[in-house]
Amino acid sequence: MNKVIDIQNVDWRRDGNVILSEINWQVNRREHWAVLGLNGSGKTTLLNIINGYIWPTSGKVSVLDQHFGKTDIRELRKSIGWVSSSLQEKINGMEYGENVVVSGKYASIGLYEQPAADDYQRARELMEQLGCSHLANRKYQTCSQGEKQKILIARGLMASPDLLILDEPTNGLDFISREGLLAAIQQLAAQEDAPTIIFVTHHIEEILPIFNHTLLLRHGTVFNQGKTKDVLTSESLSHFFDIPLEVSWRKNRAWMTIIA
Numbered sequence: 001m002n003k004v005i006d007i008q009n010v011d012w013r014r015d016g017n018v019i020l021s022e023i024n025w026q027v028n029r030r031e032h033w034a035v036l037g038l039n040g041s042g043k044t045t046l047l048n049i050i051n052g053y054i055w056p057t058s059g060k061v062s063v064l065d066q067h068f069g070k071t072d073i074r075e076l077r078k079s080i081g082w083v084s085s086s087l088q089e090k091i092n093g094m095e096y097g098e099n100v101v102v103s104g105k106y107a108s109i110g111l112y113e114q115p116a117a118d119d120y121q122r123a124r125e126l127m128e129q130l131g132c133s134h135l136a137n138r139k140y141q142t143c144s145q146g147e148k149q150k151i152l153i154a155r156g157l158m159a160s161p162d163l164l165i166l167d168e169p170t171n172g173l174d175f176i177s178r179e180g181l182l183a184a185i186q187q188l189a190a191q192e193d194a195p196t197i198i199f200v201t202h203h204i205e206e207i208l209p210i211f212n213h214t215l216l217l218r219h220g221t222v223f224n225q226g227k228t229k230d231v232l233t234s235e236s237l238s239h240f241f242d243i244p245l246e247v248s249w250r251k252n253r254a255w256m257t258i259i260a
């Protein structure tokens with residue numbers, strides 16, 4: 001496989017508005033990317049294009065070397081794990097943690113097929129990896145927000161995807177749970193056989209060292225992209241957010257302070 005994501009000159013217009021404009025973005029294997037942008041900058045729209053839920057008005061898209069327009073998107077989606085808040089709403093709260101994870105293999109929300117014993121074995125391993133194996137026999141609705149996210153990430157890995165998209169996975173987490181989830185993601189991404197991970201966030205300090213590349217989206221355009229250390233600079237981010245700020249690095253993570 002050459003490119004995990006290859007987006008060339010993509011525009012998306014809706015009702016006379018330009019929502020995405022001239023997007024060019026290439027993601028190679030062995031790279032993990034963070035996508036950063038304020039509300040309404042076009043992050044979800046871009047993810048919807050990658051997953052084939054919306055079609056670009058112009059431009060070319062290929063994902064995992066499959067060229068859109070020439071491929072069966074439903075087949076392709078089996079190789080893409082996607083964890084988002086809209087998925088969270090679709091999960092049956094009465095389902096047990098491990099069943100939620102196993103359902104990821106069948107790319108279905110509930111379980112309509114009879115899983116094999118080794119599916120449960122794999123689900124347990126993934127839950128172990130994410131630090132949530134103790135939730136295997138817990139009803140999903142009784143789990144905390146952070147616990148639910150870990151279950152959903154394990155679920156997203158169940159079909160052994162080549163691409164895993166984490167869309168604002170830390171939403172609604174307190175800072176302890178957030179750090180717990182980030183530590184699990186860092187560990188997961190560092191594994192030899194990890195899928196390529198795209199991590200979408202509003203917060204620069206959530207960009208873990210493993211996210212060696214970052215894409216900055218603003219008003220539906222790519223403001224900057226490249227190596228995370230080159231992109232998350234005081235100068236670049238002051239322009240990006242249109243406010244003077246200073247970036248400092250602690251434990252290989254960038255933190256920003258607004259300077260009056």
Ligand SMILES: Nc1ncnc2c1ncn2[C@@H]1O[C@H](COP(=O)(O)OP(=O)(O)OP(=O)(O)O)[C@@H](O)[C@H]1O
Nearest residue numbers: 014015017019037038039040041042043044045046
């Ligand atoms: N189907 C649509 N029709 C018209 N406008 C749309 C549609 N979908 C998104 N938009 C607009 O496109 C812009 C980008 O939205 P998008 O949801 O992609 O942003 P986002 O970066 O994901 O924001 P957030 O961080 O708030 O989730 C917004 O102004 C939104 O109102």
